[in-house]
Amino acid sequence: MKCRQADELMMDYLDGILSKDKAYQLNQHLQQCDACVETFYAYEQIKKELHQMNIVEAPIGFTEQVMGRIEEIKPQYDLQKEMPMENITGIVWGIFSILFGIGVLLVIYQQEILSFLLSYPYTSSWIGQFIPTFDLLTQYLQQLQKNMSGIIVSIRQIVENGKTLLALILVVLGMVQYRIYRKEKVEV
Ligand SMILES: [Zn+2]
Numbered sequence: 001m002k003c004r005q006a007d008e009l010m011m012d013y014l015d016g017i018l019s020k021d022k023a024y025q026l027n028q029h030l031q032q033c034d035a036c037v038e039t040f041y042a043y044e045q046i047k048k049e050l051h052q053m054n055i056v057e058a059p060i061g062f063t064e065q066v067m068g069r070i071e072e073i074k075p076q077y078d079l080q081k082e083m084p085m086e087n088i089t090g091i092v093w094g095i096f097s098i099l100f101g102i103g104v105l106l107v108i109y110q111q112e113i114l115s116f117l118l119s120y121p122y123t124s125s126w127i128g129q130f131i132p133t134f135d136l137l138t139q140y141l142q143q144l145q146k147n148m149s150g151i152i153v154s155i156r157q158i159v160e161n162g163k164t165l166l167a168l169i170l171v172v173l174g175m176v177q178y179r180i181y182r183k184e185k186v187e188v
Pocket residue numbers: 002003006029033034035036
């Protein structure tokens with residue numbers, strides 16, 4: 001028998017569940033092993049002291065008090081919970097696609113938006129402040145147009161194609177957002 005097995009048998013002995021057969025085997029080991037004898041006496045000593053100790057009863061209301069404290073601690077766990085990565089990704093996608101969408105609409109309908117804003121007195125005076133800037137920009141673009149008249153046709157082509165491309169990117173953004181939204185719904 002090995003010391004580890006003897007140790008298990010000693011535990012059983014202390015619990016009072018050691019069979020006669022096993023007790024004999026343990027006795028055989030103890031006659032040959034001083035280390036286990038020492039352990040055995042140590043266990044016996046602990047058992048004796050445990051018996052001498054008076055069992056202290058928990059004061060009245062102890063359980064309720066402990067459970068109350070646990071309830072108090074609980075909300076803090078919820079507060080400390082980290083925001084899931086997917087939520088952050090969703091928010092970033094959302095903000096990005098909204099800004100992108102506004103940008104696209106401004107580029108495509110700039111003339112319409114300008115004339116709409118200028119048709120109302122209130123927004124007209126407000127947008128009027130920006131007119132010099134627009135004029136400067138237009139002048140600059142016209143200058144640029146003169147300088148690049150040779151390749152302006154192809155640039156126009158690119159802008160036209162660009163509108164289609166922007167619309168396509170918007171659709172893709174919408175789809176990605178929908179997928180993230182669906183995933184969140186399913187996981188909840
Ligand atoms: Zn031993």
